[in-house]
Each structure stands twice: as C-alpha cells, then as structure tokens.
Amino acid sequence: MTTTSALRDVVVVGSGPNGLAAAVTLARAGLAVTVVEGQPEPGGGVRTLPLVSDRVGPDEGLLRDVCAAVPAAAPTSPFFAELDLPARGVDLLVPEVSYAQPLDGGRAGVAWRDLARTVEGLGEDGERWRRLVGPLVRHHEDVARIALSDKRSLPVAAVVGGAGAALAAALAVLSTRAGDRWWRTDVAHALITGVAAHTITALPSVAAAGTAAYLGALAHSPSGWPLVRGGIGEITRVLVADLRAHGGQLVVDRPVRGREDLPAARHTLLDTHACVAARMLAEPFRGRLERLPVGAGVCKLDYVLSAPVPWAHPDVARAGTVHVGGSVEQMRQAEAEVAAGRHPDRPVLLVSDPASHDPGRSGRSGLRPLWAYAHVPRGSDRDVRPQAEQQLERFAPGFRDVVVDCVVTPASRMADHNAALVDGDISGGAVSMWRMVARPGPRPDPYAVAPGVWLCSSSVPPGPGVHGMGGHHAARRVLRELGLPVPSLAPGR
Template sequence: MTLLDAVVVGSGPNGLAAAVTLARAGMGVRVLEAQPTVGGGSRTVRVPELADDLLFDLCSAVHPMAWASPFLRAFDLGARGVELVAPEVAYAQPIDGGRAGLAFRDLDRTAERLGPDGDAWRDLLGPLAEQWRQVTALALGDKRTVRGMLAGVSGPAALASMVGPGLRFGSAVLEQGGPRWDRRFLTEEAKALLTGVAAHNITPLPSLGGAGTALLLAALAHADSGWAIPVGGSQVIIDALVRDLEAHGGTVETGRRVASWSDLPPARAVLFDTTPATALAVAGDRIGRARRAALRRFRYGNAAAKVDFVLSGPVPWRVPDVGRAATVHVGGTRAEMVIAEDTVANGLHADRPTVLVSDPSVADPGRVRGGVRPLWAYAHVPAGSPQDVTDEVVRQIERFAPGFRDVVVGSRCIPAAEMERHNENYPGGDISAGAATMWQMIARPTSAPDPYLLAEGVYLCSASTPPGPGVHGMGGWHAARRALRREFDVRSEPSLRP
C-alpha cells in the first residue's frame, strides 16, 4: 500500500486549511470525512422536508473571520470566486419598548445612534477597529510562540507594532470581562449590543472569554468588511478550499469514518480535525500517558439547539432598522441575557433563552427562492439537551417582531443532543468544541508548549486547539506548519496565493 505523507481526519475549515497547506508544500495528502459531504460546521445543505430550492447553513452562517483570518487572507477567497457581502448593519440587538442597538459598519453612525453612549462606544472599539490586523493576529495566534502570534503581520517592526494594540485589547478585555463592565455605558441599548456578541461563547457573563470574543468581533464589525455573508452560503468557502487541495494533488474521501488506527491508511503524519476525545479513541497508546491524562481533563461547554425556518417574507421587526442586519442577537437587555446564560450554566432551560438569528438574504438576495427565504436560529441550552426549542425561539422573536408567526411557512429543530449526528465535533451540542473560558482559550486543549502535537507524527488541528472556534482555518494552519517542520523538515512556508 502506498505510504501517504499526511492524512487529515475531518473536513471542516481547520482540517481543509491543514490539508491545503501540506499539499502546497508538495506533500501527498488525503482527507477522510465521516459525513457524506465535506465542510463540517460550514456545510450548506438542502432540507427537502422544508423547501426543495432553499439552501440552509448547517452551523456557521455569518463570517467576520472569512475576511479577517490571516490564513484566509493569504488564501484570498475573493480571487477564487468567493463573494463576501456585508450588510450596512453588521448586527442588531432589539430590546423591549420599541428600542434597539444597531452596530453599523460605520463606527460614527453607530455612535450617533447610541446617543449618550456614542463617545464611550467609539473610545472602546474605534482603536481596535483601526488596528484590526494586529488585534486579529493576537486573537488568532497559537498562544505559545512569537512566530505564531505574528501571523498576518509582517515587516521588521511587526513585533513592536503588536505592543500597543495588545495592551489596549487586554485592558478592554479586563474591563468588559469583569465587575467593571457596567461602568462604561449608560443606556440599555449599548450594554445589550455588546453583550449579545459576548454571548456567542455560551458562558456565564461577564467573563473574560466572552469579553475577548465580543471585542474582537465588534471591532471587526467596524473594520473594512464588517460581518460578511458568503454569497451562496458557507459551503462556497469549503468548496474553494477543496478545489485548491485537489489542484495540488490532494484527495478527499467522504463517508469514511475513522474509529480506530486501523481505519487510517499508512501515512507519515496524521492530523485530527476532531475533538480531543476522538483523537484519544483513535490514536490510543501512541499518545503518552501524561498527555492522555491532560486531554481527558479537557472540558466541553454548554450547547446550542438549531432551528431552521422557512419564511414567506422578512421578519417583521418592531424596529424596522433591525431588519437591515443579517445577524440579530435576540435576548433583550444585558440583565436578561446574564440571567439566561446563568440558567443554562446551571443545567436548566431559560424561559427567555439567548437566541442568535441570521437572515442571509439581507446580504444575499439570491437566497430567496419562489417567494420564500431561509432563517437560521440558535438557542442556548444545557449540554446534551434533547428538547425541541422551536416554540421558545418563536416566542423570543415574536416578542420583538410581532407577527413573526404569520410569516413562518415551516421549521425544523436540531436539538443539542442531536447536533453531534451532523458534526461529531459538537459533543452534546457544544458548537465551540470545548468550553470557551479564558483559560481554555489559551491552554487549549492542554497547557503543553506545543498545543497541536499529540505524539510523534500525530497532531490535533481542530477548534479544540488555539485559537478556538470560528471559521478561520487558523488551527489547521498552525498545526500543518508545525508538521511540515517537524515531520518533513520543510522550513519555508508554502504560498497560499491562487
């Protein structure tokens, strides 16, 4: 049997980023995917029981990182025919009383709409948006090495250029992740607007992990591209990666579940775009005892339950400008979201859950077919919940969009307990592939000096490694570059240009 240079287990964005990097360095690469289609959480699928013609994003739908990620910037999606379109309003947060916070791509316009909190919003996010390259490099680095923290920032003064933005970002995280988080803003609109982004982490708030996520994503909303929607759905990003992999001699096999080492073809290196638990089950005793013990201590987080809707028209938001955003955080005020996230953390369902809603047709009108459109929604729930949350999600949306029920043509729910059937990297519905606490965002999956190396020739490259969740490909890129140096003695990085 032919000896491959590398096998990648899993075809999510990280797995494909690793495969592309290796293939472009001249390695023979094969990607094995258990599902019938490639893409992991970035798949776009048809749901015949809902609508024949509509495309639904299975997990990820909105992509700030598709434009900002150092890996994807170098890969250049635009040159490969992937069109990223960002609406004028990046995200919105409706609250009771016919009010809403709106995050325009234009920072000054956002500040103007926030009234007495405008200057405070501008002071917090303006410098981070201005220095988004440095902030993104820090946030998406490998959390271990200077080289890994400078990805995407080049030049002789690269390291010096990171100091100011790093200190500014760290100070803002400490402020918004701790007891002082309520001191900056006066209005419920501003407080809720930032909290809705922090809630992406599905952790109690305030938290340092939530603050880091909120500040990075909120800054990118005011950077050059805003929060992008890929025209045609998330799958177009995956398809571009697969095309490049195959153009450089790599192959992808779907329907190939890897349950043990014997399921792998012979290869000099194996990279797992999986959870640590899956890597442990497959690699077994090849991983040293201490590392196995540390990987078993890796904690998974709480969950999301997905609801897909088919609508006969736009969501009838009480505040019409909310409908200009492709992403809407539906959770009410900061205080309400704190209660909802605490409830989930205590293993219970919130009466008014935090719900993330995306209408991709706001930015991509082609997603409307035959007079109907898809609507994507998540509700935060306890890990492993089997509950169908459709009614709770409808009630929350209806609260801020009276008449929403009247435009719902059909729906389906994927409870948290079933998310793993669609993507094994989401155990119990944990779409972050590991609790997104500040410690686990740094010491992910363990505190080892090399977070990707599991054993000789065995690597982990999933969202369970730095920098964590998101469609950015950085975990795969970091791991593949290490494998090239360690396993193949390739010191020069391959170009990712088209």
C-alpha cells in the same frame, strides 16, 4: 470513492475549515495528503445543503447553512487572507449593519459597519463606544493577529503597536460587573454584551470580553461581518478545489471511529473535538485530551419563512447577524442557566436572515430560510422551538405568522451531521480565558498530541470560528518537523 491503499505522507481526519486549511497547506508543500470525511459531503461546520422539511420540498430550492453562517473571522484570518477567497470566486457580502440587538419597546442597539454612524445612534453612550471600540477598530488587523495566534508566539509588533493597549482597555471594562459603570444606557451595554454571548459561557467573563473586543473590532472594519453569496459552503468548494489542484485526495462517507479506520500515513491530523480524538489514542495521550471539558451546546433551528422577519425596529432587518436575548441581565441570567445545565425560559439566540442580503437565497415561490442557534446545556435533547419563537415574537411581533415550517436539530443530535460537535458543543470544548490558551491542555505545543498525531480543530488555539488557523498552525508544525518551508497560499501558485 478515492482509494487510499498506498502509504500517504499525511491523512487529515475531518474536512471542516481547519482540516482543509491543514490539508491545503501541506499539499502545497508537496506532501501526499488524503482528507477523510465521515459525511457524504465535505465541509464539516462550513456546509450549505438543501433545506427540506415536512412542508417544503426540494423543488423550492432553499438552502441552509448547516452550522456556521457568518464567517466574521475569515477576511482577517492570515490563512484566508493569503488564500484570497474573493480572487477564487467567493463573493463576501458585507451588510451595512454588522449586528443588532433588539430590545423591548421597539428599541434596538445597531452596530453599523460605519463606526461614526453607530456612535451617533447610541446617544449618550456614543462617545463611550468610540473610546472603547474605536482603538480596536483602528488596530483591527493587529487585533485579529493576536486573537488568531497560536497563543505560544504572540505577534510582538501587534501587541506593542497599539492593539495590545486597546485590548487591555476593553477587557478592563467588559470582563467584570465593575465595568457596568462605564455605560449610561441599556442599549449600548446590551449591544456589546450580545457579542460577548457568542462564547456561550458565563457573562461577564474574561473570555467573553475578549470575544466581544475581537468581533466588535471586526464589525466596524472594512470587511465587517460578511455573509457568503450562495451560502457559506462556497468556502469549502474553494478549499477542496485547491487541495485537489495540488494533488490532495478527498474521501467522503467514511467515518473514522478509531485508529483502525485510518489509512496508513506518516502524519495524522485530527480536525475533531478533543474528546473524539482521545478515542483514537492510547494512554497517556488519551487522558491529556479528555481533560478539556465539553462546552455548552446549541439547538439549531432552520426556519422556512414566507416573508422577512417583521422586526419591531426597522434597522434590525439590515443586520447580517441579530443577537436575540433582551437586556444585559436577561442574557446573563440565560447564560448562567445554560452553564448550570438548565434550560432558560428566554434563551439567547443568534439569528441570520441571508435572503435579506442575498436575494438568491430565496426559493422559487418566494420562501426564504432563517438560520438560528439557541444556547442550551450540553447534550440537551430538548426541542426549544417554543422558547425561541417566544423570543422572536417578542422583538418581531407577527413572526409566527410568517413561519411556514422549522427543522429543529437538538444539541444531542448535532453530532449526527458533524461528529466534531459533541453534545452540540460548537466551540470545541469549554470556553474560558485559560481554556482558550491551554486547549486542549497546558502544553508547550498544543497541536502535537501523540507521536505523528496532531490536533488541528477548534479544540486547539485559537479556538472556534471560521478562520482555518487551527489547521494552519498545526500544518506549519508538521512542516517544521520535516524541515520543509511553509508554502505560499496565493492563487496561481
């Protein structure tokens, strides 16, 4: 293990994409940086590890994406765009269908990356989809700049250049039940609502509408919602390599439970949940972070299948991401139950079958992984596999016949493999439009949480997602305090 006895310029706690983004930015600026990670391997929510179960051994060679699986935000993230993942050997696979929403009766909403094809498939609602989503797609890069900003200095050119108007129009339709009248069919309405459900919060809401508008725009962009060949952990590999190439150190298998566990440093950046960061601070700084409520949770399901999911609608199999929740009202009811601390009988699931797009993800005997999140109340210790399989069997008759095994991680155990996922909260705190702007609290600088201490996780703007911008924004503030320029992130620099 790398030693850290000497005083470092910067210590970063946590090696998720935000922590590594901060570390890379600061190391490239010439600072001495050490990243401290509690797990045996780096990556936090961006790791790919062996998938082993009671019935499937390591010789099968299966891999599972431990947390995130589809980095939809990465291609248009200013941090990752400048870092240039493809130039560094990360192969982003772009499915022809970004996402799909199966419905009863063998029907489905299908969001092809090709907007025109999506419009054609939505029939009576096709033109409405074009009018709502089309402007977002035309301005998708500016939409991403707004969504991934620090919410303190919005990109004015993006706001006034068309993206602002497109976002305002989408929010007007998607943020309240009054907007239900926009749609004529249940298929298109469910298709966009499934995207909104990524927030794991009440539906409809302004925050969920913003998520639907942002991710909906990316779905029809050239980059789509990509998967990573070989698993999302390839992104971590690139970040760690760049950190080390610029003199940074990485210490793994070293949990940090308090300030006494930290190496000495002039600046400390915390890629942790706000409530975890609070434990490392004294008052009044502790109380400020504790005001950000913990959000709803997920139960992680890592399936091993003997064959592809037998979706009733064949085009669902083409999707990189499948939203399993049924109709709009069924999803709204399920998310309302979760928000109230109850387990829905029909939970909302996010599902991805990576071997359908990356044949190398299949095992030696042909087995394949299936990644799934089920939305549950925060801190839930319940194994919701029976409810999840009922949902999957509902839209993919015969699903249970192809299940070999399943590794279940309840929300209450998610923090065992990533301390930032308190109570299974993958969002870094409760999600609302106010909380997306004022996270962890309503302060001019949300990243500076104590003298010499900076928060750089999903608990600060722009919030959850594999984009690295929470870390990059925090690092830029450290550099500004030190009077140092922001370095280039381009390969070869």
